[in-house]
Amino acid sequence: MMNAPIGRGKRRLGVMGGTFDPIHHGHLVAASEVAHHFELDEVVFVPTGRPWQKADQAVSAPEDRYLMTVIATASNPRFSVSRVDIDRPGPTFTIDTLRDIADIHGPDTELYFITGADALSQILSWRDVDELFTIAHFVGATRPGHHLHDPGLPAGRVSLLEIPALAISSSECRERVAAGEPIWYLVPDGIVQYIGKRGLYQRAED
Numbered sequence: 001m002m003n004a005p006i007g008r009g010k011r012r013l014g015v016m017g018g019t020f021d022p023i024h025h026g027h028l029v030a031a032s033e034v035a036h037h038f039e040l041d042e043v044v045f046v047p048t049g050r051p052w053q054k055a056d057q058a059v060s061a062p063e064d065r066y067l068m069t070v071i072a073t074a075s076n077p078r079f080s081v082s083r084v085d086i087d088r089p090g091p092t093f094t095i096d097t098l099r100d101i102a103d104i105h106g107p108d109t110e111l112y113f114i115t116g117a118d119a120l121s122q123i124l125s126w127r128d129v130d131e132l133f134t135i136a137h138f139v140g141a142t143r144p145g146h147h148l149h150d151p152g153l154p155a156g157r158v159s160l161l162e163i164p165a166l167a168i169s170s171s172e173c174r175e176r177v178a179a180g181e182p183i184w185y186l187v188p189d190g191i192v193q194y195i196g197k198r199g200l201y202q203r204a205e206d
């Protein structure tokens with residue numbers, strides 16, 4: 001684990017939660033841009049266990065999503081992957097993710113939770129919303145086609161950052177694989193290969 005640079009105070013840790021089914025270049029660019037803008041020391045990617053927002057849809061096995069996240073982030077020394085959500089039984093709630101990450105890293109680390117602006121606009125419906133904002137600073141990555149209308153979010157604890165127009169989504173990657181269309185360059189090369197090797201997102205599994 002990297003230490004905070006001397007003289008800069010607390011270590012800054014980005015937390016990028018997601019289903020990552022599959023992880024794609026939109027996720028990676030968002031993490032990289034937020035890390036640069038907020039001078040983060042590290043970004044930890046946290047694949048969800050059972051995402052409560054997606055309870056009604058089929059999601060790939062946690063180990064496949066975890067391994068794809070490891071493959072996609074392995075070459076970046078400032079990126080890492082945590083198993084806290086996939087190892088915790090039951091549905092994943094962001095409050096539990098942040099409590100676990102905060103416990104692991106202790107009080108000398110500031111948390112920056114990175115999320116797409118589409119998810120941020122639903123944030124007020126999340127569990128324990130007041131505590132969320134005391135544990136982490138929230139960074140909403142604005143993404144093509146999604147705008148914040150009436151966020152009503154606490155001032156000073158939420159920032160928005162525009163990410164270069166990346167209209168990539170996991171849903172579209174899954175649809176493309178199912179339709180036999182290429183996903184090269186939408187996801188890292190190793191992810192194309194892992195999806196092929198494991199036969200993920202084939203229509204037969206729908």
Ligand code: ATP
Pocket residue numbers: 017018019020021025026027030114115116117118119141142143163166167168169170171172
């Ligand atoms: P799906 O299409 O299945 O909803 P997704 O592409 O949104 O998948 P998730 O794993 O649900 O991927 O997203 C994890 C986080 O990354 C969310 O906070 C989401 O808003 C954000 N995100 C997803 N795609 C992008 C993108 N292209 N640019 C910036 N942020 C993104």
Ligand code: MG
Pocket residue numbers: none
């Ligand atoms: Mg999504």
